[in-house]
Amino acid sequence: MGRKKLEMKRIEDKSSRLVTFSKRRVGLIKKARHLSDLCDVDVAVIVFSARGKLYESCTGSTNRPVEDKNNNNELSLIEITQLEEYLDAALLQTRSRRTELMVEYISTLQEQEKKLGEDKEQLEKLITASEDKQR
Known part of the structure; x- marks a missing residue:
C-alpha cells in the first residue's frame, strides 16, 4: 500500500510538528551517514530547531567548526x-x-x-x- 501525497506546508498542530521534526531530523542524519558510507565523502548536517537548539552530525574527517564544550548547545x-x-x-x-x-x-x-x-x-x-x- 502506497503513501498518500503529503502537502508541503507548515504543520499547525504543535505536537505533530515536533514529532515530525524529530523523525525527519533523525532520517536526514541517517541519510547523510549512508551518503558518506556509499560515496566515501565527508558530510556535515547542521539543523537548528524552532527554539534555536543546534543538532549536528559529521562524518569522515570533516573538521567540526564548533565544539560543544558545555553540552547545552x-x-x-x-x-x-x-x-x-x-x-x-x-x-x-x-x-x-x-x-x-x-x-x-x-x-x-x-x-x-x-x-x-x-x-x-x-x-x-x-x-x-x-x-x-x-x-
Whole structure:
C-alpha cells in the first residue's frame, strides 16, 4: 500500500510538528551517514530547531567548526561567527562546483544542438532530393 501525497506546508498542530521534526531530523542524519558510507565523502548536517537548539552530525574527517564544550548547545558569538565563516566557505565551494557543472552541461547541449542541426540539414537535403525525383 502506497503513501498518500503529503502537502508541503507548515504543520499547525504543535505536537505533530515536533514529532515530525524529530523523525525527519533523525532520517536526514541517517541519510547523510549512508551518503558518506556509499560515496566515501565527508558530510556535515547542521539543523537548528524552532527554539534555536543546534543538532549536528559529521562524518569522515570533516573538521567540526564548533565544539560543544558545555553540552547545552548554546553557542557564543565567536562560535556562531566561526560557523558562519565555515558555512560561507562551503557555500562558495558548492556554488563554484555547480557553476562548473552547468558550464559543462551547456557545452554538452551546444554540441548536441550542433549535431542536431547537421542532422536536420542532411534530412532536408534527402527530402529535397526525394521530392525532385518524384517530379
